[in-house]
Amino acid sequence: MPIQPAFTQFLNAHLAGPANALLSAVHVHPVYPEAPITTAVSMELLVFVVLVAYFVIVRVSLQVEKPGAVQHMAEMTHEFVSEQGESIIGHGFEKFVSYLTALFLFILIANLMGLVPGLESPTANVTVPLGFALVTFLYYHYHGIRANGFGYIKQFLGPVPLIAWLLFPIEIISHLARVLSLTVRLYANMYAGDLLTLAFFSLVPVGIPLVFLGLHLGVAAIQAYVFMLLAMIYLSLAVAHDH
Numbered sequence: 001m002p003i004q005p006a007f008t009q010f011l012n013a014h015l016a017g018p019a020n021a022l023l024s025a026v027h028v029h030p031v032y033p034e035a036p037i038t039t040a041v042s043m044e045l046l047v048f049v050v051l052v053a054y055f056v057i058v059r060v061s062l063q064v065e066k067p068g069a070v071q072h073m074a075e076m077t078h079e080f081v082s083e084q085g086e087s088i089i090g091h092g093f094e095k096f097v098s099y100l101t102a103l104f105l106f107i108l109i110a111n112l113m114g115l116v117p118g119l120e121s122p123t124a125n126v127t128v129p130l131g132f133a134l135v136t137f138l139y140y141h142y143h144g145i146r147a148n149g150f151g152y153i154k155q156f157l158g159p160v161p162l163i164a165w166l167l168f169p170i171e172i173i174s175h176l177a178r179v180l181s182l183t184v185r186l187y188a189n190m191y192a193g194d195l196l197t198l199a200f201f202s203l204v205p206v207g208i209p210l211v212f213l214g215l216h217l218g219v220a221a222i223q224a225y226v227f228m229l230l231a232m233i234y235l236s237l238a239v240a241h242d243h
Contacts, residue, residue, distance in 0.1 A: 002039075004035065004039050004042075005039060005042070005043075005118055005119055005120060006118055007042055007043075007046060007118075007119070008035075008037060008038070008039045008042040008043075009035075011037045011042050011045070012034070012035040012036070012037050015037060016033075016034060016035065016036055016037070019036040019037050020033055020036050023036055038125075039120055039122075039125070040122045040125035040127060040128050041122075043110065043113055043119065043120055043121070043122035044110070044122045044128060046113070046119070047106055047109045047110050047113065047122065048106075050109055051102070051105060051106060051109065054070075054105075057070050058070055058071060058074045077101060077104075077105065078097070078101065081097055081100050081101045081104060081228070082094075082097055084100075084228070084229065084232060085097055085100060085232055088229070088232040088233060088236050089232055089235055089236045089239070090236065092239065096143070096232075096235055099139060100228055100231060100232060103132065103136070103227070103228055103231060104224055104225070104227075104228040106132075107123065107132065107186070107223070107224040107227050107228075108220065108221060108224035110122045110123045110128065111123050111190055111219075111220030111221075111223060111224055112217070112220050114190070114193070114194045114197070114216065114220075115213060115216060115217065115220075120194070121190050121193075121194055121220075123186055123187065123190040123223075124187070124190045124191040124193075124194045125187075126183065126187045126191075128187075129182065129183045129184075129185075129186040129187040129190075130179070130183045130187075132182065132183075132186070132227065133178075133179045133180075133182035133183045133186075134179060136182065136227075136231045136234070137175075137178065137179050137182075139231075139235075140231065140234045140235045140237075140238045141175075141238060143235060143238055143239055144237075144238030144239055147238070147239040148239070152238070155171070155237070155238070156168050156171040156172060156175075157171075158171070178230075178234065181230075182227060182230060185223070185226065185227075186223050186227055189219055189223050190219070190220070190223065193215070193216045193219050193220070194216075196216075197213060197216050
């Protein structure tokens with residue numbers, strides 16, 4: 001069995017039974033029944049708990065006259081995502097801000113977890129970025145259909161009816177490739193960042209690795225922003241009425 005972080009070991013020590021029962025109910029058999037909860041799942045759960053705690057703190061500490069540091073941070077995040085959404089999506093962007101903010105914060109915290117001793121970035125496991133990509137894929141298509149109805153299919157047919165039969169399969173492949181692109185971009189960058197940081201800490205434990213920690217921090221923030229940005233672009237294309 002691979003070495004697991006302390007938090008993953010804690011979850012498996014207390015929740016292995018229910019986790020195995022749940023997996024058996026859907027006909028999934030874990031490789032290690034004594035530790036069915038993987039590191040990626042446990043780290044995602046930890047990110048979820050952190051975000052819920054953050055949102056609760058923001059909610060209970062809201063003040064008009066003397067906003068605190070947490071409220072300022074929440075307002076800055078909301079304004080940042082809203083400004084990006086307004087410039088990229090345009091009219092009606094407001095309905096997407098909650099999803100995009102949650103997506104951005106979840107990926108950002110997940111990316112940064114690799115900097116904390118004893119934790120790992122769940123986004124360095126390919127299944128986690130794939131999950132983000134699939135949810136985003138379904139999300140923007142859902143809103144594209146809501147905004148355009150049956151006319152949404154025009155996005156896959158192109159502007160020239162005579163070659164629509166040729167463009168349709170190409171567009172389908174293109175949209176499916178977005179899932180691959182979102183997944184590989186986030187996974188590859190975070191996996192390489194974690195591997196590089198670990199390698200230099202193993203070789204030179206003091207000094208030089210701090211530089212790579214800074215680079216890892218920058219990559220983590222940039223990748224979260226790029227993922228959110230691409231989600232906005234896909235949404236803007238999906239809900240546009242001039243297909």
